[in-house]
Amino acid sequence: MTRTAGRPRRTVRTRRNTELALVLAAVLIAVLGYAEVGVNIDGTVPADAAEYGAALGVLALLAHAVVRWRARYADPLPLPIGVLLNGIGLVVIYRLDRATPGGGAAPTQLLWSTLGVALFIAVVVLLRDHKRLRRYAYIGALVALVLLVLPIFFPPVYGSRIWITVGPLSFQPGEFAKILLAVFFAAYLAVHRDALALTGRRVLGFQLPRGRVLGPVLLIWAAFVGVLVLETDLGTSLLFFGLFVVMLYVATARSGWIAIGLFLAAVAAVGVGWLSPHVHSRVNDWLDPLGSIAEGRGANQIAQSLFAFAWGGELGSGLGNGHSVLIGFAAKSDFILATIGEELGLTGLIALFLLYALLVARGFRTGIALRDPFGRLLAIGLASIVGLQVFVVAGGVLDLIPLTGMTLPFVAQGGSSVVTNWIIVALLVRMSDIARRPSAGEV
Amino acid sequence: MALGRSRGGGPQGRPGISVTGRRAGTFCLLLTVALCVQATRVQVFRADELDHNPANQRLTIERYSQPRGNLLVGADSVTGSEPTGGRYDYKRTYTDGPLYAAVTGYSSQAYGNTQLEGTEDDLLSGTDSRLASWAVWDAVARKQNPGGDVYTTIDRAAQQAAMRGLGGQQGAVAAIEPATGRILALASTPSYDPGSFAGSSAVDQEAWNRLQADADQPMLNRALRQTYPPGSTFKVVTAAAALQHGVVTDPDAPTGAPYPYVLPGTTTPLVNDTPVCDEPGQSLDTAMVHSCNSVLGYLGVQVGLERMVETAADFGFNDPRLDVPVRPARSNFDTRMNESQLALSSIGQFDTAATPLVMAMVAAGVANNGAVMRPQLVDKLTKQDGTTVQLMRPAAYRQAMSPAVAGQVQRLMTDVVENGTGRNARIGGAVVGGKTGTAQHGVDNSGTPYAWFIAWAKPAGSGAVAPVAVAVVIADSDATDVTGGALAAPIARSVMQAVLGR
Numbered sequence: 001m002t003r004t005a006g007r008p009r010r011t012v013r014t015r016r017n018t019e020l021a022l023v024l025a026a027v028l029i030a031v032l033g034y035a036e037v038g039v040n041i042d043g044t045v046p047a048d049a050a051e052y053g054a055a056l057g058v059l060a061l062l063a064h065a066v067v068r069w070r071a072r073y074a075d076p077l078p079l080p081i082g083v084l085l086n087g088i089g090l091v092v093i094y095r096l097d098r099a100t101p102g103g104g105a106a107p108t109q110l111l112w113s114t115l116g117v118a119l120f121i122a123v124v125v126l127l128r129d130h131k132r133l134r135r136y137a138y139i140g141a142l143v144a145l146v147l148l149v150l151p152i153f154f155p156p157v158y159g160s161r162i163w164i165t166v167g168p169l170s171f172q173p174g175e176f177a178k179i180l181l182a183v184f185f186a187a188y189l190a191v192h193r194d195a196l197a198l199t200g201r202r203v204l205g206f207q208l209p210r211g212r213v214l215g216p217v218l219l220i221w222a223a224f225v226g227v228l229v230l231e232t233d234l235g236t237s238l239l240f241f242g243l244f245v246v247m248l249y250v251a252t253a254r255s256g257w258i259a260i261g262l263f264l265a266a267v268a269a270v271g272v273g274w275l276s277p278h279v280h281s282r283v284n285d286w287l288d289p290l291g292s293i294a295e296g297r298g299a300n301q302i303a304q305s306l307f308a309f310a311w312g313g314e315l316g317s318g319l320g321n322g323h324s325v326l327i328g329f330a331a332k333s334d335f336i337l338a339t340i341g342e343e344l345g346l347t348g349l350i351a352l353f354l355l356y357a358l359l360v361a362r363g364f365r366t367g368i369a370l371r372d373p374f375g376r377l378l379a380i381g382l383a384s385i386v387g388l389q390v391f392v393v394a395g396g397v398l399d400l401i402p403l404t405g406m407t408l409p410f411v412a413q414g415g416s417s418v419v420t421n422w423i424i425v426a427l428l429v430r431m432s433d434i435a436r437r438p439s440a441g442e443v
Numbered sequence: 444m445a446l447g448r449s450r451g452g453g454p455q456g457r458p459g460i461s462v463t464g465r466r467a468g469t470f471c472l473l474l475t476v477a478l479c480v481q482a483t484r485v486q487v488f489r490a491d492e493l494d495h496n497p498a499n500q501r502l503t504i505e506r507y508s509q510p511r512g513n514l515l516v517g518a519d520s521v522t523g524s525e526p527t528g529g530r531y532d533y534k535r536t537y538t539d540g541p542l543y544a545a546v547t548g549y550s551s552q553a554y555g556n557t558q559l560e561g562t563e564d565d566l567l568s569g570t571d572s573r574l575a576s577w578a579v580w581d582a583v584a585r586k587q588n589p590g591g592d593v594y595t596t597i598d599r600a601a602q603q604a605a606m607r608g609l610g611g612q613q614g615a616v617a618a619i620e621p622a623t624g625r626i627l628a629l630a631s632t633p634s635y636d637p638g639s640f641a642g643s644s645a646v647d648q649e650a651w652n653r654l655q656a657d658a659d660q661p662m663l664n665r666a667l668r669q670t671y672p673p674g675s676t677f678k679v680v681t682a683a684a685a686l687q688h689g690v691v692t693d694p695d696a697p698t699g700a701p702y703p704y705v706l707p708g709t710t711t712p713l714v715n716d717t718p719v720c721d722e723p724g725q726s727l728d729t730a731m732v733h734s735c736n737s738v739l740g741y742l743g744v745q746v747g748l749e750r751m752v753e754t755a756a757d758f759g760f761n762d763p764r765l766d767v768p769v770r771p772a773r774s775n776f777d778t779r780m781n782e783s784q785l786a787l788s789s790i791g792q793f794d795t796a797a798t799p800l801v802m803a804m805v806a807a808g809v810a811n812n813g814a815v816m817r818p819q820l821v822d823k824l825t826k827q828d829g830t831t832v833q834l835m836r837p838a839a840y841r842q843a844m845s846p847a848v849a850g851q852v853q854r855l856m857t858d859v860v861e862n863g864t865g866r867n868a869r870i871g872g873a874v875v876g877g878k879t880g881t882a883q884h885g886v887d888n889s890g891t892p893y894a895w896f897i898a899w900a901k902p903a904g905s906g907a908v909a910p911v912a913v914a915v916v917i918a919d920s921d922a923t924d925v926t927g928g929a930l931a932a933p934i935a936r937s938v939m940q941a942v943l944g945r
Binding site for chain 2: 197246249250251252253254290293298299303306307309310311312313314323326341345346349350353354356357360361364367368373376377380383384387388390391394395398399400
């Protein structure tokens with residue numbers, strides 16, 4: 001095979017039209033869902049269905065146009081998946097608004113989605129190469145730490161100090177911090193992975209890296225988890241811990257880290273569970289979700305969540321036909337998945353899980369396809385964040401693991417969550433564009 | 444080897460990021476699989492158990508999310524549903540609640556469903572699979588069908604006459620159409636309004652607590668769920684057994700009954716209420732007309748335990764599952780007794796106990812030429828659009844006696860009304876057969892006696908089966924003359940008049 005200079009060896013398919021079709025399909029699905037809620041609750045399509053569809057459509061098409069303009073080789077899947085998940089979230093939040101007196105969370109969520117898409121556009125346009133992020137890794141980690149500490153000065157919400165409230169606005173800094181932390185881990189591990197894997201003393205048959213190498217990363221990580229434990233934000237500390245272990249393993253290929261990680265996690269879990277009554281009761285609820293009923297204290301949140309899932313069965317009751325009001329105050333955030341399970345059934349739930357799995361898989365794929373270690377680790381880290389968070393939330397409300405209180409990416413009510421996840425998708429789009437872009441010689 | 448980058452470019456032969464990344468990806472995939480497995484476990488395998496958990500309100504909410512089907516008397520609904528504006532969209536209403544309470548029972552969001560509201564609940568609430576047009580698809584799609592309607596066999600005029608007759612007294616009436624077993628009236632007093640606690644509010648709870656605390660037990664269905672010693676009305680069963688089994692062949696011929704009749708194995712004579720009875724060898728007819736204890740007690744012993752039990756069972760005694768479809772209390776005639784106990788039982792005392800329903804079956808069986816029909820409270824079940832779901836057909840229960848014997852017992856009963864203790868039940872232009880009963884009870888018979896009357900009536904000159912048979916019991920009256928003839932017979936008469944006058 002001979003290469004002819006200056007001419008493409010093969011035409012690289014950009015797949016932009018595929019993305020356009022998928023984006024439009026995602027918008028259509030969301031609009032149909034919105035209409036279904038109206039039909040099932042009021043017997044008629046909501047009056048603002050067209051405007052709502054237009055708003056979501058404009059946002060999605062804008063994002064698509066920017067990808068076409070600035071990242072034409074990007075993976076065609078992350079954007080449509082983001083649009084679809086965000087759209088489903090808006091539909092379900094609108095549906096839950098209808099069951100809540102004075103509920104108006106859907107318009108707010110649409111506003112946050114707009115901001116999220118704006119940030120998506122900003123990242124795709126401004127960040128021409130993800131490698132530039134490496135320079136800000138340490139600063140980012142510091143900012144993240146400050147963001148995490150701030151909520152301590154604000155009043156606790158439902159027992160956790162994880163919110164910053166300014167007037168009518170409130171956001172969870174932990175959500176933003178996770179991206180900054182992934183960037184820091186990726187930057188640090190990309191530089192030090194050989195040292196971490198190969199050097200150091202052998203202790204009890206296990207090779208410990210030198211303190212100089214391991215120290216800073218361990219310190220940062222401990223600071224994060226320490227703050228989170230103080231704020232009793234167990235979901236986020238579990239997520240950060242998992243992210244650290246996964247990235248350390250991917251970087252060094254030493255499975256011993258996983259063993260140590262799991263051991264430390266177990267020690268911490270038992271310790272926290274023993275010290276904090278809040279956690280203790282959650283573990284009890286996990287082990288015996290229906291126990292409170294037998295004790296005459298009524299159904300707890302997990303029991304209500306399981307009732308909702310069970311009522312949905314295989315096909316679900318249809319959007320708007322469930323009884324989410326029984327789930328309680330966290331229906332729009334932590335327990336939104338229970339409403340999805342009730343109204344869309346097992347079919348809808350598995351479709352949703354597969355959607356997340358697809359997004360995560362595309363992230364890993366991008367990581368593997370990239371050439372620079374920083375980018376590889378970052379893509380894998382970001383994908384792991386989504387995968388781990390979905391597992392922690394869904395596992396919690398499905399009683400697979402103890403409930404820790406996190407938001408379902410893109411779907412749950414909450415501005416910080418939506419905005420952060422749009423940034424994650426933007427980074428994946430940016431990196432996949434670089435990974436799939438034909439090399440200079442091929443263009 | 445030292446810095447060789449084989450297997451994906453990792454240092455020192457270690458796997459590189461391509462390999463570890465794939466492994467981490469596989470791990471994330473496994474997490475997804477775990478979620479799918481758990482979701483399937485909850486939504487498919489544990490769904491039924493969770494749906495039926497008492498703390499889960501979904502079934503209840505679903506049940507009250509649409510108007511309940513109705514119970515009808517004739518062509519008119521005696522129930523309804525009204526929107527509540529609360530979590531449970533609809534609650535039950537009753538038109539003339541106290542009048543039909545013994546028929547309908549109640550349907551309460553807080554206290555459940557009883558009687559027809561309970562036995563026909565699947566149909567009324569719409570969950571009965573027979574209401575579905577496409578049963579399998581409806582089950583998959585969880586389509587909720589509108590509730591169906593239950594047409595009762597109750598005759599409005601008869602029911603009103605029964606309740607009016609009972610008035611403020613504690614008592615019950617059961618009326619049956621002898622040829623079909625259709626229950627025409629089912630009344631119990633004091634009554635209650637089932638609509639007063641149909642909802643789930645504090646007001647409903649108060650009404651319920653008041654009814655529960657009431658010493659008069661207004662929520663007890665005395666026509667179906669309470670047994671009383673039937674007293675002399677049971678003599679109709681004894682007479683039928685004696686004639687059916689050949690112990691007496693001619694009702695007008697002298698019997699071998701001695702006077703005084705000393706209960707076998709004791710020194711206690713069986714006493715009578717009137718001196719007419721105090722002669723040996725009185726005929727069965729005289730004994731029935733004057734309700735002679737000594738004669739009927741003696742005849743019961745002559746029939747023998749086994750055959751007395753058999754005849755009593757043919758009328759509905761000792762049947763624990765005589766569902767109409769509401770389940771009545773079991774009427775009792777002991778199956779193991781010595782002769783003196785049998786003699787007492789044969790005049791409706793000792794352990795003999797009957798519901799008004801079963802005593803109405805006794806009168807109806809006699810009127811229907813010996814064929815006892817299975818009593819039925821439901822005529823047909825329909826969908827909301829009127830399509831019939833199920834039509835109840837008359838069903839034979841037992842043949843208690845031959846038509847010839849039934850004819851003889853009918854004559855005995857008409858004699859009671861024309862010449863004996865049942866004169867208060869006479870109706871102009873009608874043939875009426877009846878039997879009074881006044882049952883002593885309480886310690887040393889200290890309680891107010893139960894006043895009984897069972898009867899049937901048909902237009903004079905009619906060769907057809909009497910259109911109505913009735914049993915009346917007054918359990919607690921403040922009248923001075925507590926006898927079946929004085930208290931219960933007039934009520935029976937007005938109920939029968941209501942049916943005959945249709």
